[in-house]
Amino acid sequence: KAGVTQTPRYLIKTRGQQVTLSCSPISGHRSVSWYQQTPGQGLQFLFEYFSETQRNKGNFPGRFSGRQFSNSRSEMNVSTLELGDSALYLCASSLDPSGKVRSYNEQFFGPGTRLTVL
Amino acid sequence: GNSVTQMEGPVTLSEEAFLTINCTYTATGYPSLFWYVQYPGEGLQLLLKATKADDKGSNKGFEATYRKETTSFHLEKGSVQVSDSAVYFCALSGGGGTSYGKLTFGQGTILTVHP
Numbered sequence: 001k002a003g004v005t006q007t008p009r010y011l012i013k014t015r016g017q018q019v020t021l022s023c024s025p026i027s028g029h030r031s032v033s034w035y036q037q038t039p040g041q042g043l044q045f046l047f048e049y050f051s052e053t054q055r056n057k058g059n060f061p062g063r064f065s066g067r068q069f070s071n072s073r074s075e076m077n078v079s080t081l082e083l084g085d086s087a088l089y090l091c092a093s094s095l096d097p098s099g100k101v102r103s104y105n106e107q108f109f110g111p112g113t114r115l116t117v118l
Numbered sequence: 119g120n121s122v123t124q125m126e127g128p129v130t131l132s133e134e135a136f137l138t139i140n141c142t143y144t145a146t147g148y149p150s151l152f153w154y155v156q157y158p159g160e161g162l163q164l165l166l167k168a169t170k171a172d173d174k175g176s177n178k179g180f181e182a183t184y185r186k187e188t189t190s191f192h193l194e195k196g197s198v199q200v201s202d203s204a205v206y207f208c209a210l211s212g213g214g215g216t217s218y219g220k221l222t223f224g225q226g227t228i229l230t231v232h233p
Contacts, residue, residue, distance in 0.1 A: 004161075033219040042226060043207065048219025056218035090161055094219065105211070106152075107221060109161035 001027060004093050004110035012116045018079040021113045025072050025093030032074040033107060034066060037088040046089075049074055050096060081117045088112045120145040120217075122208050124224035131231050137195040139227045141182075141208035144189065149210040151175075151184055151191040152221070156205045165193075165206070198231045205229070 005024045013019050025032050034046040045058040049068035066076040072093075078085055092107035125140040143149065150169045154162040166175030171186035180195045191208060208224040211217060 031219050033221070035221075043221075043223040045220045045222070050219070056220055058220070092162075092221075096219075106164055106167065107211075107219075108164070109154075111159075111161045 004091060004108055006089075006091050006110040006113050008113060009111065010114045010116075012118060013081050014118050015081055015083060017081050018077065019081060019115060020075055020077050021089055021091075021115075023074045023076075023091030023093075023110060025074070025091075026108055029093035029095050029108070030072055031094040031096040031105070032068055032072065033092045033094070034074070034076050035090045035092065036060075037090055037112070038086075043090070046076065078115075083117050086115060086117045088114050120149065120210055120222040122210055122222055122224035124206075124208050124227050127226070128228035128230060131198055131229070133200055133231055133233050134197045135231075137193070137198045137202075137229070139193040139206055139208075139229070141191045141193065141224055142189050143191065143208075143210050145210055145212075147212065149212045151182070152209045152211070153180070153182055153191070153193050154207045154209060154223075156207065156226075158204075162207065198229070200231045200233055203229055203231045 007022045031050045033048040037043045048056040052068045063079045068074045090112045092109045094105045094107045121144045123142050152167045153165040155165045156162050166177045168175040168184035174183045182191050182193045205226045207226050209221045211221050
């Protein structure tokens with residue numbers, strides 16, 4: 001079974017631009033979570049989607065948004081990029097068959113998209 | 119809210135040495151605990167997990183026991199190899215609050231193993 005895929009793997013943008021990152025979860029996984037990884041702040045949760053609905057959101061400004069499609073693929077968008085948005089953005093998928101909160105649901109991570117803002 | 123604290127790093131060991139990476143957590147309720155590993159240029163891989171008190175997770179020679187009384191989940195390996203060099207993250211999910219799809223991570227510990 002194919003793992004979580006993320007595209008593109010690398011992006012270079014300039015301040016003020018916007019960017020869209022894509023994530024394809026493992027087949028059959030319905031939950032997709034997004035994280036930002038930086039040397040200073042570590043791994044921080046952005047948001048989680050299940051069945052096209054955002055169920056949870058981290059403490060990030062409204063410039064960060066996402067969506068999920070009916071095939072569980074997800075995108076995240078960052079508008080009006082700032083230098084501090086340079087980071088590795090990681091997507092993770094989880095089976096979550098019941099749609100209920102199960103803390104033991106494992107998350108499987110993709111390789112990430114490295115975003116550099118100049 | 120939930121939080122995870124890992125030992126200060128980096129950790130440098132010689133091959134075949136014993137490894138311990140400390141992890142403690144703060145959470146209400148009954149969280150699940152995980153160790154993830156990240157190799158250079160890659161995403162995170164699940165190393166092991168434990169979902170209730172006194173559970174022991176194990177994989178590839180690594181072990182960790184869920185200690186509710188000390189709120190800890192320390193990672194251990196009896197004999198490390200050069201190929202174990204990576205960044206290790208302790209994480210928790212659940213444990214009360216709004217927890218859909220959210221892992222809370224420690225700051226990560228860089229492990230370097232020399233031949």
